[in-house]
């Protein structure tokens with residue numbers, strides 16, 4: 183019987199000799215574990231907050247909640263990217279209440295009218311003469327996040343002022359992210375998805391890297407829609423066959439809990455989108471491919487176009503290369519999370535190529551697409567099932583533990599869980615996350 187207290191090590195069975203890996207289901211329902219996750223995982227990681235293309239010009243801003251904190255991501259008047267905590271230094275109100283805007287010169291708190299410039303400095307207080315000499319206006323600017331790093335437009339933040347540096351944290355995930363960003367001058371396409379699920383956030387980590395469920399949960403897409411469109415059905419190909427879609431490529435731990443279901447390769451393996459783009463944007467795709475080859479050389483261009491399958495930057499940034507997706511999610515309770523999904527695409531796209539990319543993205547990942555509603559249904563069903571966690575205690579994540587790992591197995595989930603367990607119990611990265 184597991185310890186229902188704080189001993190997370192008892193929540194995982196990791197038996198490498200016999201090839202058995204199990205998670206105790208309290209990990210998905212327990213409030214104390216959830217609070218500990220907030221402190222040990224979310225408050226001590228580099229977390230993806232947004233992309234600079236969402237606020238390209240001075241005075242542009244977006245607001246977004248990251249790890250429960252309301253943030254303002256702003257391009258200040260000096261051109262700097264800043265991430266400020268969205269709370270008034272007077273009595274706490276949200277200073278900016280809009281989701282997005284441009285041309286801002288100041289942020290004015292609607293409650294009692296304090297005014298901050300786009301660098302976060304406090305610039306105006308109605309009735310300022312009522313304050314004593316000890317009142318120091320300069321020390322009362324909007325507080326920046328404790329740590330921020332802008333990697334090629336990807337803005338990461340940390341709420342740990344002593345956070346290890348970004349490159350060290352990213353480990354072997356950095357070249358994989360760079361491979362994604364090498365698709366071009368990348369932008370987040372206007373209009374991202376915000377949705378929620380009544381499910382534990384770790385279920386979506388698992389699901390977002392899970393090749394196994396595709397043929398079942400998304401049977402209509404893979405078995406019917408793709409052949410009906412005259413496209414090869416990704417899920418029907420055996421996992422070891424060369425030329426497979428990247429979701430069935432080699433699974434690789436990337437250090438510190440990061441993991442990919444398909445490491446970028448120059449072998450010419452296409453990404454999931456390739457056959458669709460070839461069919462619906464053939465000439466435009468050829469022009470784009472030529473640009474990519476001119477810029478990077480033919481081998482690297484193939485690697486960039488092939489992409490990396492689905493990969494996790496621990497704890498909660500999922501990049502789904504085959505569909506050009508960036509996805510984050512934050513729990514507000516053990517059984518509820520809010521999700522952001524963005525399409526990240528090259529600005530170099532011609533209108534035809536962009537249309538085809540977006541059709542592919544929306545058809546599968548959109549709110550009315552073939553995948554997202556199915557996944558919501560699947561994960562909420564798991565959470566409902568966890569109501570029996572006292573009687574049925576363990577979930578199984580053992581696939582491929584004694585055989586060659588593929589995207590149809592579950593190594594990618596074990597990597598996540600091993601880092602999770604290490605963070606929860608020791609506060610340190612796992613020494614090793616592979617089998």
Ligand code: FES
Nearest residue numbers: 270272273291294
């Ligand atoms: S809380 Fe913002 S001005 Fe008072």
Ligand SMILES: [Fe+2]
Nearest residue numbers: 389399553557
């Ligand atoms: Fe899915």
